[in-house]
Amino acid sequence: MAGFREREKQYFPLQKIQDVVDLFKDQLTTPDEPNLALLSIVLGLIENTLTVNRALPNHIDSSQSLEPIFPVVELSTVEALYTKFVTQIKRSVDLTKFPDGNATRELVKFVSDVVWSSLMRSYYKDKAHLQSLYSYLTGNKLDCFGVAFAVVAAFQVLEYKDVHLALSEDHAWVVFGEDLKDSAEVTWHGRGQPITVGVVDKSWLYLNGEPVICTRQMEVASIVSGINPSINATTDSVEMASLQQDLLWLLHDLGHLEKYPMALGNLGDLEEISPTPGRPPPLDLFEESIEANKKYYNNRHVYPYTYLGAYQYRNMNYKEALQAWADAASVVKTYNYNRQDEEIYKEFLEIANDLIPQMMKSAASDNAARIHHTSILYNPDCYSNFLRFYDGICEWEEDSPNPVLHITWANQLAFSLSKFDCSVRKLIALPGTGESSSSSEEDSEEDEEDEVNHNKDNKKDDKENITQTDDNKIEKVVKARGRRRK
Numbered sequence: 011m012a013g014f015r016e017r018e019k020q021y022f023p024l025q026k027i028q029d030v031v032d033l034f035k036d037q038l039t040t041p042d043e044p045n046l047a048l049l050s051i052v053l054g055l056i057e058n059t060l061t062v063n064r065a066l067p068n069h070i071d072s073s074q075s076l077e078p079i080f081p082v083v084e085l086s087t088v089e090a091l092y093t094k095f096v097t098q099i100k101r102s103v104d105l106t107k108f109p110d111g112n113a114t115r116e117l118v119k120f121v122s123d124v125v126w127s128s129l130m131r132s133y134y135k136d137k138a139h140l141q142s143l144y145s146y147l148t149g150n151k152l153d154c155f156g157v158a159f160a161v162v163a164a165f166q167v168l169e170y171k172d173v174h175l176a177l178s179e180d181h182a183w184v185v186f187g188e189d190l191k192d193s194a195e196v197t198w199h200g201r202g203q204p205i206t207v208g209v210v211d212k213s214w215l216y217l218n219g220e221p222v223i224c225t226r227q228m229e230v231a232s233i234v235s236g237i238n239p240s241i242n243a244t245t246d247s248v249e250m251a252s253l254q255q256d257l258l259w260l261l262h263d264l265g266h267l268e269k270y271p272m273a274l275g276n277l278g279d280l281e282e283i284s285p286t287p288g289r290p291p292p293l294d295l296f297e298e299s300i301e302a303n304k305k306y307y308n309n310r311h312v313y314p315y316t317y318l319g320a321y322q323y324r325n326m327n328y329k330e331a332l333q334a335w336a337d338a339a340s341v342v343k344t345y346n347y348n349r350q351d352e353e354i355y356k357e358f359l360e361i362a363n364d365l366i367p368q369m370m371k372s373a374a375s376d377n378a379a380r381i382h383h384t385s386i387l388y389n390p391d392c393y394s395n396f397l398r399f400y401d402g403i404c405e406w407e408e409d410s411p412n413p414v415l416h417i418t419w420a421n422q423l424a425f426s427l428s429k430f431d432c433s434v435r436k437l438i439a440l441p442g443t444g445e446s447s448s449s450s451e452e453d454s455e456e457d458e459e460d461e462v463n464h465n466k467d468n469k470k471d472d473k474e475n476i477t478q479t480d481d482n483k484i485e486k487v488v489k490a491r492g493r494r495r496k
């Protein structure tokens with residue numbers, strides 16, 4: 011596959027978002043495969059121009075916005091980079107040594123070494139905008155996703171159809187061979203090794219054997235979803251975000267996001283920021299993401315629920331946020347926490363020690379809701395989901411090689427717990443059993459006793475009562491969980 015055929019050339023020069031969408035649409039509806047290297051170079055070039063090297067316009071247009079004009083993407087520029095990639099790969103891989111039509115572990119290791127060998131010796135791998143072949147070809151830098159994607163794009167150049175991208179929620183690798191049953195690390199740690207340890211140790215990083223296995227079209231979806239419109243910590247390129255949104259809708263309409271929960275969540279976030287007329291609301295996309303998780307990944311992905319929880323929290327739907335976070339914890343509890351799972355640890359740390367306390371504070375100061383008992387502080391479902399959230403995190407920690415909880419977690423738990431009204435704390439719902447503890451025989455006398463004592467107590471010693479009640483409540487949750495485990 012030398013340069014581009016008329017098919018690709020006709021779209022250049024790309025001068026506006028619609029030109030890029032037209033090119034992608036053509037690539038995604040051809041009988042043969044979309045050209046991964048071409049599309050990654052195009053997106054990387056545009057992203058680099060709109061975020062990294064923002065050539066500001068020499069005129070301030072009427073809207074006084076400093077948004078640079080959309081870069082004109084010339085065919086010659088893209089073709090030169092594409093030829094550089096194809097030449098480098100074809101020159102380095104002597105296929106006569108690999109006669110078998112199917113990719114082998116040896117060949118995957120060899121190609122990942124070729125990609126690897128041209129990377130800069132040392133650079134900050136978590137930096138933004140290092141995900142595309144444009145970054146690879148012009149800066150010799152790639153992040154973890156970028157290395158895995160480059161290996162897959164290289165195999166496409168070598169005309170292999172049995173090497174595909176595998177994605178967890180924080181790691182990328184490749185699957186290959188007949189019905190893609192083999193797997194191989196191609197990035198920093200353990201290159202060439204199969205992905206067995208990840209499944210055995212029940213770490214979230216490998217999603218317990220439920221990663222997203224990409225088709226060529228889903229590999230296109232991964233580079234679109236991986237577009238990073240950020241100019242800096244506080245500003246995004248409107249143009250880049252708009253291009254990402256249009257391309258995600260194109261992929262959505264063609265059915266290529268059906269099995270890609272994170273891309274659906276991404277699109278939901280973009281739609282919240284800038285709703286597309288005539289398109290479904292963000293909540294529908296977060297629901298689609300959750301349904302895909304249940305239908306295709308045995309409900310083992312966590313992010314579909316944290317996308318939803320974050321959205322509900324931002325929109326002050328606190329009851330629904332607690333529900334989503336409890337569902338997220340009910341997923342993470344099926345894993346063992348390993349040191350390499352820190353991304354999801356940070357996610358739950360922020361929810362438990364920042365977002366929920368903020369939410370409880372805000373609910374506690376909402377006097378109108380208090381008076382009308384519409385506040386989450388009086389709502390048994392909220393309390394039940396709150397407990398289910400913590401129950402999931404405790405279970406996540408159980409049997410794990412690394413601890414999860416520390417004093418900050420306990421302090422924030424006590425703080426948040428104390429904000430619930432003591433009336434609602436009487437109705438402890440046993441997480442996951444759907445029953446309330448007051449219906450379980452061994453507890454009922456205790457509960458009634460509590461009920462009687464509590465009602466008899468006058469308001470003044472409520473403070474002391476809350477602490478005492480909470481202690482035995484927490485202890486009851488732990489005991490209840492213990493009972494369920496037998």
Ligand SMILES: CC1(C)CN=C(N2CCN(c3ncnc4sc(C(F)(F)C(F)(F)F)cc34)CC2)S1
Pocket residue numbers: 154155177178179180181182232235236272273275276313316317320357
């Ligand atoms: C609910 C959240 C905290 C908001 N953003 C989240 N993202 C942003 C989008 N994102 C993603 N969105 C689409 N595809 C992928 S593939 C991937 C990865 F496998 F980890 C990789 F490749 F190693 F980086 C990550 C990721 C990662 C998770 S999770």
